[in-house]
Amino acid sequence: MPETVQKKDSPLSKTTKNVVFLMLSGGKDSGVAARLLKDEGKEVIGFFIKGWAPTGLKCLEPPEMRDAAEIARVVGIEFFPILNWSEHFYNAVFDPMLSGYLSGITPNPDTLCNREIKFGLFAKFAFGRGADYIASGHYVRKNDNPLQLLVARDERKDQSYFLYDLKTDILERSLFPIGNYVKSEEVIPMARSFGLPQRVIEKRPTRDICFLLKSEEDATDGGRIGMEKLLRLEGEKRGIKFSSGPVIHEKTGKVVGEHNGVSLFAVTIGQRHGLGLAGGKLLYVSRKDILKNAFYVNSEKPSSPEVVVKNLNWISGAPDFGKKLSAKIRTPQKAQSCRVEKIGEDEIRVKFDTPQNSVAPGQACVLYDGEVVLGGGIIVS
Known part of the structure; x- marks a missing residue:
């Protein structure tokens, strides 16, 4: 595991209880999360995780890192950028994503990034350095007894779909401070009252792949590296014509x-x-x-009444397959009523009450019991 963190000194030794290593993205959500945690009396240390860029593109220092540093200064917490995880990003996230695309499926790199980087490598990094918890600005909630991942109070911003693959031991030590707040009515006003930079408050949310840096040629329009450009660059690197x-x-x-x-x-x-x-x-x-x-x-949207799902992860144990549940096959989407049957050791069939449009193999299918996120897996057909 990468060991170095770019810093002036090394105050990361644990001195108090409730030390929280926060993933500070440079946006208002993680900024508000930082302040809420600090107001609870926790010792918060912010970390910006630098992303990955493909060979052949000269990339700019992400402005998000500068914003994250400014947020940390305003909130009054220590801040460290992690700059040396590019190889792990490639091996754990981008390489399997690229392989998926080149096999004809549509993988979900954000779920991979959450599992392998944010709640994988970063969690190991944090707990190995004395953190009691890790935290993020994700819109989800957690119940401690019994341990459950719950949908966000703000249903429009709910990000539980991307976190279905969390492991129990990581969830136990994860905090989601803004999951109980509505973004437009509460989080944004809090960002203003906390004095976060105006450019951060006005920053539009991104739907880009979480681990990619902005390239110089895309910087003028605020865009990031497009999927076709990525596939062409990396495909040629692999000798694909x-x-x-x-x-x-x-x-x-x-x-x-x-x-x-x-x-x-x-x-x-x-x-x-x-x-x-x-x-x-x-x-x-x-x-x-x-x-x-x-x-x-x-001319018609493709639809399917059922999907077959493999590579399952159950957050708090396998669900009751005889019970009426609901599922999402994309986000944003309201959970759709369904029934689930087990057809193999690591395989289920999800039958929807209403046929679902645009089912894409490689995407996640996430199961819910009311507001409880049960887990899910990858759609194979």
């Missing part, structure tokens, strides 16, 4: 366009934007055929 191929209408069998080779792997089931098709008709990606170097489209 991308070639253009047909886009075929599912019902008529007619060729309605051509993809550029990389987009075959980058598009996801149900996608309707950015397909580069002429004619003005609204078409959705219905399936991909990697062997034929083609993807198919349809």
Whole structure:
């Protein structure tokens, strides 16, 4: 495990109880979390985890790191950037994500990042240095007795979908200070009252892959490295040659366009934007055929009444499969009523009361019992 942390001195030895290592992203959510924890009397130390950038792109120092340092100064906590985890980011998150895309599925790198980095490597780093807890600005809640992960009070901002893969021993020592607050009505006003920088308060939320740095050529429009660019760069690094191929209408069998080779792997089931098709008709990606170097489209959204899920993780023990539950296959989405049957040691079938649109193999299927997050796994079909 990486051992070095960039710092002026080393005050990380545990001196009091309730030492909290906080993942400080540079946004208002983790900033408010820092202040709430400090107000509870905890000894809070903020850490910004530097992301990863692919070979061949010159990347800027993330402005988020500067914002995180400023938040720490305003709140009055110690702050350290962690700058040397790029190799682990690549091996644990990006490499399996890329392999998934190149096999034709749509992986979820954010769940991988949470499991492997934020609540994996960072947790090990923190607990090995005397922290009692780790904390983040995620919108989820936790119940201690019995131990349960719960959906956020703010349903629109709930991030439980991305945390279904948490392990029990990590959840026991994790804190989510803003999970009981509504962002628009409470968190943002608190950010103002706490004196967080205005640029942080006004910063728009990002839906980008959590571990990627901003490239110089993308910096002008505030964008990050696009998926097609990533796949092309890393595919070429692996000796993969991308070639253009047909886009075929599912019902008529007619060729309605051509993809550029990389987009075959980058598009996801149900996608309707950015397909580069002429004619003005609204078409959705219905399936991909990697062997034929083609993807198919349809005028109707693809839907399925059930999914098969593997690589299961149960946060607080396996659920009662005879009970009516609910599930999410993406976020944002309201949990959908379903029944679950076990079909293997590490495999379940989730049957929805209402067929679900745009089911993408590789994405997570997360199960809920009311507001309790039971766990979930990866959709395989």
